[in-house]
Amino acid sequence: MLKGVTLLTGLLTLTMCIALPFFPRLRSWAIFSTDTAVLFEFDKEAENNAGEFTGGVEGTIEEGTVSMDAQLEIQIPSGVDPSSITIENDYLTRTVSIIFPDGMTDYFSEYGVRGSSDHIASITYYKQGTDGVLALGLDKVYELSSTFEGNGLYLDFTAPKDIYDKVIVVDAGHGGRAPGAVKGGVSEKDIDLAILLELKELLDEAQENDPGLKVYYTRTDDSNPSLQNRVNLANGVEADLFISIHNNASNSGKFSSLQGTQVLYSESYEGAPSSKEFAQICLEEVISSIGSRSLGLVEGDRIYIIRTSEVPVALIEVGFMTNREELDKLKTEEYQEETAQGIYNAILRAYDEGF
Numbered sequence: 234m235l236k237g238v239t240l241l242t243g244l245l246t247l248t249m250c251i252a253l254p255f256f257p258r259l260r261s262w263a264i265f266s267t268d269t270a271v272l273f274e275f276d277k278e279a280e281n282n283a284g285e286f287t288g289g290v291e292g293t294i295e296e297g298t299v300s301m302d303a304q305l306e307i308q309i310p311s312g313v314d315p316s317s318i319t320i321e322n323d324y325l326t327r328t329v330s331i332i333f334p335d336g337m338t339d340y341f342s343e344y345g346v347r348g349s350s351d352h353i354a355s356i357t358y359y360k361q362g363t364d365g366v367l368a369l370g371l372d373k374v375y376e377l378s379s380t381f382e383g384n385g386l387y388l389d390f391t392a393p394k395d396i397y398d399k400v401i402v403v404d405a406g407h408g409g410r411a412p413g414a415v416k417g418g419v420s421e422k423d424i425d426l427a428i429l430l431e432l433k434e435l436l437d438e439a440q441e442n443d444p445g446l447k448v449y450y451t452r453t454d455d456s457n458p459s460l461q462n463r464v465n466l467a468n469g470v471e472a473d474l475f476i477s478i479h480n481n482a483s484n485s486g487k488f489s490s491l492q493g494t495q496v497l498y499s500e501s502y503e504g505a506p507s508s509k510e511f512a513q514i515c516l517e518e519v520i521s522s523i524g525s526r527s528l529g530l531v532e533g534d535r536i537y538i539i540r541t542s543e544v545p546v547a548l549i550e551v552g553f554m555t556n557r558e559e560l561d562k563l564k565t566e567e568y569q570e571e572t573a574q575g576i577y578n579a580i581l582r583a584y585d586e587g588f
């Protein structure tokens with residue numbers, strides 16, 4: 234009975250740990266429709282980064298065929314050296330930014346974009362400092378190929394699944410000003426990230442050996458992407474597997490004897506194999522790699538990224554930061570490495586088992 238109560242409080246804590254930092258965001262998501270979200274983000278970023286932001290100007294694409302067999306032809310402003318142009322593809326916000334150094338104030342009055350507007354949800358031009366930024370909002374996540382020819386920049390967009398056989402998204406919980414659980418001077422966000430970076434080393438090597446494998450990460454530094462952006466990445470690339478790495482805390486936040494590994498899954502995801510099957514694989518492989526106690530699988534639809542995931546998702550609560558013994562282990566590189574190895578083994582096994 235006591236054990237049951239402890240486990241229950243553990244479960245509650247786990248939910249709070251994941252859900253609490255996210256609640257303030259829920260309201261702002263509701264305000265932005267998917268169509269306008271991209272534009273809002275441009276505005277916000279530009280305001281943060283540049284003092285002289287005067288508002289982005291929306292453009293249109295002149296429909297028509299483009300030479301070079303590309304989807305879009307973007308006119309390069311006269312005087313701009315093509316080699317000075319930067320192209321950024323932000324998978325998280327589904328935004329391609331074409332940055333002209335010393336860009337003009339108004340791009341669309343003199344220049345334009347031609348081609349097919351397929352996949353392009355919005356097109357905006359704004360000044361950011363001295364740079365001019367032409368921002369394309371995409372309807373999904375695409376890989377980009379670019380060619381310069383004459384005074385044109387030619388862009389093509391390809392869905393990851395049309396390039397890669399295996400596509401995975403890995404997420405580390407929290408980040409930035411959202412530390413997750415904090416115990417003994419250690420923030421959960423840092424342990425989550427450390428495990429992700431160990432896993433990334435293994436996956437980088439796997440990608441080198443298998444050109445058909447592609448892994449996307451919601452963060453590889455101390456940033457805090459919105460939950461919507463995290464899940465949009467997994468859905469936008471149509472990931473085979475979506476893995477989120479977290480650590481747990483007791484209900485009171487105080488040190489307790491409660492320890493062990495739990496994996497959350499989606500009850501609502503209807504694909505086969507199921508999210509629950511993937512979660513089970515993660516649980517078994519992580520436990521076998523780090524030797525932790527199994528606290529089993531947990532229904533996770535209360536969690537935004539689980540509920541809204543359209544791909545098989547597993548959220549791994551590796552251990553309890555409120556258990557002294559487990560916290561001491563979680564802090565070590567060795568344990569982080571072993572955890573990463575367990576998750577890596579789970580990925581291999583999931584593909585073996587038909588994911």
Ligand SMILES: [Zn+2]
Pocket residue numbers: 250251406407413414421479480481
């Ligand atoms: Zn967490």
